Amino acid sequence: MADQEAVKLYGMWSSPFSRRVELALKLKGVPFEYIEEDLSNKSPLLLKYNPIHKKVPVLVHNGKPVVESLVILEYVDEIWKNNPILPQDPYERAMARFWGSFIDDKILVTAKKVHFCLDKEREAVILEVCEQMKMLEKQLNGKDFFGGDKIGFVDIVGNIVAFWFPITQKVLGSDFFTSEKFPGLFKWIGKLQEIDVVNESRPPREKHLAYVRAQFEALKIAPK
Amino acid sequence: MADQEAVKLYGMWSSPFSRRVELALKLKGVPFEYIEEDLSNKSPLLLKYNPIHKKVPVLVHNGKPVVESLVILEYVDEIWKNNPILPQDPYERAMARFWGSFIDDKILVTAKKVHFCLDKEREAVILEVCEQMKMLEKQLNGKDFFGGDKIGFVDIVGNIVAFWFPITQKVLGSDFFTSEKFPGLFKWIGKLQEIDVVNESRPPREKHLAYVRAQFEALKIAPK
Numbered sequence: 001m002a003d004q005e006a007v008k009l010y011g012m013w014s015s016p017f018s019r020r021v022e023l024a025l026k027l028k029g030v031p032f033e034y035i036e037e038d039l040s041n042k043s044p045l046l047l048k049y050n051p052i053h054k055k056v057p058v059l060v061h062n063g064k065p066v067v068e069s070l071v072i073l074e075y076v077d078e079i080w081k082n083n084p085i086l087p088q089d090p091y092e093r094a095m096a097r098f099w100g101s102f103i104d105d106k107i108l109v110t111a112k113k114v115h116f117c118l119d120k121e122r123e124a125v126i127l128e129v130c131e132q133m134k135m136l137e138k139q140l141n142g143k144d145f146f147g148g149d150k151i152g153f154v155d156i157v158g159n160i161v162a163f164w165f166p167i168t169q170k171v172l173g174s175d176f177f178t179s180e181k182f183p184g185l186f187k188w189i190g191k192l193q194e195i196d197v198v199n200e201s202r203p204p205r206e207k208h209l210a211y212v213r214a215q216f217e218a219l220k221i222a223p224k
Numbered sequence: 225m226a227d228q229e230a231v232k233l234y235g236m237w238s239s240p241f242s243r244r245v246e247l248a249l250k251l252k253g254v255p256f257e258y259i260e261e262d263l264s265n266k267s268p269l270l271l272k273y274n275p276i277h278k279k280v281p282v283l284v285h286n287g288k289p290v291v292e293s294l295v296i297l298e299y300v301d302e303i304w305k306n307n308p309i310l311p312q313d314p315y316e317r318a319m320a321r322f323w324g325s326f327i328d329d330k331i332l333v334t335a336k337k338v339h340f341c342l343d344k345e346r347e348a349v350i351l352e353v354c355e356q357m358k359m360l361e362k363q364l365n366g367k368d369f370f371g372g373d374k375i376g377f378v379d380i381v382g383n384i385v386a387f388w389f390p391i392t393q394k395v396l397g398s399d400f401f402t403s404e405k406f407p408g409l410f411k412w413i414g415k416l417q418e419i420d421v422v423n424e425s426r427p428p429r430e431k432h433l434a435y436v437r438a439q440f441e442a443l444k445i446a447p448k
C-alpha cells in the first residue's frame with residue numbers, strides 16, 4: 001500500500017472517541033497504523049490535522065484528515081462498504097444518527113458534570129444520567145444490539161456507556177449502573193463482549209481504573 | 225397523495241432549525257404540510273412525535289417522525305435524491321458534516337451565552353463567536369457557497385449565521401458582524417439572498433427583530 005493510501009489513526013488509549021474509530025476499522029478489517037497521542041504534549045501532526053478542536057481522534061486517509069468521531073464513523077462506512085455500520089434503510093439510519101447524537105449530546109454532556117460536583121449535586125447528576133440511560137435502554141427493546149442482531153453505529157457510539165461508565169461507577173463507589181437497574185443494557189454489554197474486536201478496542205480494566213481514579217483525585221473532589 | 229405518505233413539518237416561524245428543514249424541502253421541491261407550533265403550549269402531537277427533546281422541528285414522513293435538524297437534513301437528502309444537499313464525494317461529505325456540527329456545537333453554543341451576560345463578559349463572548357465565524361468564513365475560500373457553486377448542507381445549517389446573527393446584532397446595538405470584518409460571509413449572504421426559497425425560509429425582518437428584542441427584554445438584560 002502506498003503511503004499516500006495508508007490509513008492512520010491518531011488516538012489516545014483511554015479515549016472512548018478514538019476507541020470508536022478503532023473498533024469501526026477493525027470491524028471492517030481495514031489495516032491501519034495507530035499513533036498514540038500524548039494529550040498533555042500534543043504532536044505537531046495532531047495540531048496540523050485538527051487545528052480547530054486539537055483533539056483525538058483524527059483519521060488520516062489518502063493524506064487527508066477527518067475529525068470528530070461521529071463524522072469519522074460515517075466516513076469509514078462510506079469508504080469501506082463491507083460490514084455496514086449504519087443501517088441501509090433511510091429511516092433506520094436517521095434513528096441511528098439520532099441515538100448516536102443522544103449519547104454524545106445528552107448522556108455524555110450530563111455525565112461529565114460528575115467531575116465537578118459532590119454529594120447531593122452529584123447524586124442529582126447521576127439520577128439525570130440514569131433517566132437518559134433508561135431512554136437509551138428502551139431502544140434495545142429485547143434486541144441484542146441497537147440495530148438488531150449485528151453490532152452497528154449506536155453500539156459503537158455507546159462504547160462509553162458499556163465500558164467507561166462501569167469504571168467511573170467503581171471509582172465513585174456508586175451503584176447506579178447495575179444489571180438489576182438496567183437489564184437490557186447489561187444483556188447488550190454481554191453481547192458486545194462476545195466480539196473479539198470490541199474487547200480489543202477498550203482500555204485494559206486495571207489501567208483504566210487507575211487512570212480514572214487519578215483523574216478524580218486530581219480534581220480534588222474524589223470520594224472517600 | 226395518501227395521507228400515509230404525506231410529509232408534515234412541525235416548526236416554529238422564528239426557529240432557524242425548523243427553517244433549515246423547510247428550506248431543504250423547498251430546494252428539493254417536496255410538497256409538505258407545515259404546522260406552526262406554539263412552543264409555550266406544545267401540541268400533543270409534538271410531544272408524541274418528539275418525546276425525548278420535545279422540540280421543533282419534527283418531520284413526519286409516512287407517519288413516522290424524524291427529529292433534530294441535522295438528522296432530518298440527512299434523511300431528506302437520502303429520501304429525495306434530486307438537488308443533493310450533501311456532496312457526493314465521501315471526503316467532502318465528511319467536511320460538510322464537520323462544519324455543520326461546528327456551527328451547531330461551537331458557534332451556536334458560544335453565541336447563546338450573550339443572552340446571559342452583559343458588558344465585558346458579553347464582549348468576550350462576542351469576540352469568541354467572531355473567532356469561530358472567522359474559521360467558518362475561511363472555508364468559503366472565494367467560493368459562492370460552502371460546497372462550491374450551489375447551495376448545500378453547510379449553507380442550510382449556516383442560515384442562523386446569515387439571517388439570525390444580523391438581527392441579534394441589531395438588537396444588541398453591536399457591530400461585530402459587518403461586511404468589512406467578514407467580507408466572505410457577506411458575499412455568501414448576498415448569494416443566498418439571490419435564491420427565492422432561501423428568502424421564503426427566513427422570518428420576516430421586522431417581525432423577527434421585534435421578537436428577538438422582546439426575548440432580550442424578557443431576560444431583563446437588554447442593552448440600553
